[in-house]
Amino acid sequence: MTKVRLSIVAALSALALAGCSSSGPPDASGSTPPPLPSSAPAGTPPGSAAHLGTPRDLATGLAVPWAIAFLPGGDALVTERDTARLLRVTPAGKVSTVGKVPGVSPAGEGGLLGVAVSPTFTRDHLVFLYYSAASENRIVRFEYRGPGISGVRTLVTGIPRGPIHNGGRLAFGPDHLLYASTGETGRGGLSQDRSSLGGKILRMTPDGKPAPGNPFGTLVWTYGHRNVQGLAWDRQGRMFATEFGQDRFDEINRITAGHNYGWPVVEGFGGDRKRYTPPLLTWTTDEASPSGLAYAGGSLWAGALGGRRLWQVPVAANGTVGKPVAHFTARYGRLRAVAAAPDGSLWVSTSNRDGRGDPKQGDDRILVIPVS
Template structure:
């Protein structure tokens, strides 16, 4: 097994020199715009929008589904937060079967087996990446899907807590691994460049900083829950607010998104902080997973119990529209499948309150 890379080690070596100004000067991977991540190939995603009126249930009886990602053949991998199981779901099969169980997961509160991501070179390396809560921290590991070996930890030292563990991971169009983390209940961490918490991290597939000495891509976040890119390589993220406003942000390298000094809009420090594109009252959202198809962003809302659709126009966002209000209950993860269909998971079994028949479920809405 390769050497385990410690997130703490990277931050120790970078802490003495890392500042917001240094972050902003790092290579963003794009010469066109600081908000655009360069792509090596054009997007091949289907153009048809998902038909939200033609939903079907693919599977039910899943225990707190959290992360979801797709294999090249169109099958989905789904993480059960509390059981640490990875399930494989083939469209039309009606059955989500266990294909791996991540060892070392310590599920408590919002922690457990969280985000999943498939290697961009899966056909060659058969690797799946997982963000999970362990005994002493949150960490990122990778494992061979069809193997029986222990996972390889590639990044650790992300502080854990009952709440605000972050957990979403995704490979960007540049082939780098992005991870959204939470402040783990300690607000100052979000503004501390020497902490991996309250950040969006950018890593190589081996877990090293993708540019410069620090893995920090952006800072000033409270609890990042969704990551998505549009067809031009612009990166967007969802974030839980505290008492007032939840957010969707356009993420640019080196930018500071304000937490805990600012919740929602409030550029109070001479332009130091970047305001969000979209805000909601917390009762209407708790925005979790995010996906983009064409010029529309889809945001799954937990407390709001709805799917928000947001029209995008470059770096601008239009008025959000609510779909499925209270129809399916709490919504955790939304993803666009390789065939253009929108997949959605419910998250009603994590709170033990109002359950719907069959909870928790995976739903599919075909591309039109």
């Protein structure tokens, strides 16, 4: 049976590379497919309606702050893609440099990307980083016990690197295992090749080994991705990811072990649902080009690069999603990292100095946005 594509009518002015769009329509909502079969009662309402307070500048004068991860006590570690600096930012806005990460080779969309803090940091003091070396992307870790970066241990090598689509997000799941997103570097065939680490979501132990229960006995958790840059889990432990489309549809996907998400065969809805898992919702690429993703207040929050806004996606009790709502359209420019802080607020970084934005005085910055 032919799948009916559900999408809003929007100006299809997206560029050939996801994340390259300069702006989108003022307030457009993503498209959602008919709900998948569920045991939840019909008409289950979306997640609780969260409200955003007024954003405030926490830190300014940064250079492409790419990822944010919180330490016990509320301070955050922040990566700068192009400088290879790892920063520490306090809730009061004090910024200090932990150190420059050795081995990083910034160019194009590569550089110092993801950061994750061990869920048992108070015991092991481990910090994990994803970065682009000269010819590959790597995942490393080090013990953060004081000033500076030393004793860096390489965990995963051989992740394809290119001028575009390097993935790069790192996050610990509710299972205390480390997840990493990788891109296909513009070579779509890598996404369907399960022997390649490109175009995948990986799942591993803190030592960088394939996690117990991985579907193929390797690091690969899911495949068929183009360029995932956002990972998040809701209160029920369900995993979600943002994904760049090419020139038609960006996606939010519900991530399930072993599933094939279709790239490059399928972009957005369509294709053989028995082979390719469809997205929860899509946007046109000028509305989104979604990067960082967080869960707070019953909603997913996705930073939009090309769309230059913060998308709110309510999540229902059964895991389906409601109609997306756009916030702060064109107010702060390109939005990259989105992280849920220990106090319940969102920390959101801009990416206006990445060569595709229009920097304003104070850029790049980290915003704090209250959620109630």
